[in-house]
Amino acid sequence: DPMVRIRNLRKSYGATPVLRGIDLDVAAGEVTCVIGPSGSGKSTLLRCINHLEKIDSGYVEVNGELIGYRRRGDKLYELKDKVIARQRAGIGMVFQNFNLFAHMTVLENIIEAPMAVRGKPRDEAVEMARELVRRVGLAGREDAYPRQLSGGQQQRIAIARALAMEPEVMLFDEPTSALDPELVGEVLEVMKDLARRGMTMIVVTHEMSFAREAADKMVFMDGGLIVESGPPEEILRAP
Numbered sequence: 001d002p003m004v005r006i007r008n009l010r011k012s013y014g015a016t017p018v019l020r021g022i023d024l025d026v027a028a029g030e031v032t033c034v035i036g037p038s039g040s041g042k043s044t045l046l047r048c049i050n051h052l053e054k055i056d057s058g059y060v061e062v063n064g065e066l067i068g069y070r071r072r073g074d075k076l077y078e079l080k081d082k083v084i085a086r087q088r089a090g091i092g093m094v095f096q097n098f099n100l101f102a103h104m105t106v107l108e109n110i111i112e113a114p115m116a117v118r119g120k121p122r123d124e125a126v127e128m129a130r131e132l133v134r135r136v137g138l139a140g141r142e143d144a145y146p147r148q149l150s151g152g153q154q155q156r157i158a159i160a161r162a163l164a165m166e167p168e169v170m171l172f173d174e175p176t177s178a179l180d181p182e183l184v185g186e187v188l189e190v191m192k193d194l195a196r197r198g199m200t201m202i203v204v205t206h207e208m209s210f211a212r213e214a215a216d217k218m219v220f221m222d223g224g225l226i227v228e229s230g231p232p233e234e235i236l237r238a239p
């Protein structure tokens with residue numbers, strides 16, 4: 001079974017269809033890069049996968065578990081917030097704009113969710129956070145506040161924060177788009193390291209060099225549909 005299975009996913013905002021029947025499988029340990037023009041629904045797709053958005057029809061499964069809903073007969077009923085929060089904790093998400101808590105240090109940002117959502121004891125959460133800070137190359141900055149870090153450093157901490165929940169899948173929504181060009185590489189290196197370690201990843205990105213190097217599969221979206229998919233050497237071949 002794939003780690004992520006999406007079938008006939010449809011989503012509208014009011015009368016405007018934004019996802020018009022998405023089918024996608026992502027195998028465990030594989031990296032899928034999603035490309036396509038602005039407004040094609042890439043961000044909405046990610047937000048539906050972890051149920052930041054309700055979906056109109058179809059379904060998303062992660063590791064065999066239906067996300068956001070339970071089935072009863074042929075109908076779907078939305079799960080309770082608490083259950084959704086538990087599911088979402090297993091799906092890491094990294095946004096364009098880092099979304100760190102400004103009033104918390106690096107370490108506090110990383111330990112907050114494991115303690116609050118997973119009930120992890122503080123000393124265990126701190127130990128794991130220190131290891132993750134080291135992994136993203138920021139050992140020594142545990143007590144810094146986000147504003148004291150560069151955008152690239154903040155984004156690496158945002159990745160560490162998502163990893164602290166020990167997710168089965170990581171979703172990246174244009175993680176380098178808000179960065180100065182010279183800071184893009186350090187974030188992509190962390191993502192490549194994650195891919196090499198076998199993380200299942202879905203990455204919306206304009207970074208074709210990353211896609212060429214790290215993607216097992218690429219999907220090209222247009223108008224709320226996947227119009228092409230395949231290995232990067234196929235999708236990115238010169239016209």
Ligand code: ADP
Pocket residue numbers: 013018036037038039040041042043044045
């Ligand atoms: P992409 O990530 O490919 O740029 P999005 O998923 O952000 O595309 O958006 C797809 C379409 O859905 C766009 O036309 C956008 O304006 C619209 N859209 C996104 N979010 C909302 C929302 N919360 N309410 C209404 N329309 C939205």
Ligand code: ADP
Pocket residue numbers: 038039043044
């Ligand atoms: P991106 O395309 O980079 O994902 P956008 O700038 O399209 O981001 O959207 C930023 C935020 O505004 C998102 O939360 C999105 O859901 C919301 N949004 C986008 N388009 C609309 C819209 N037409 N009406 C309401 N909210 C929207």
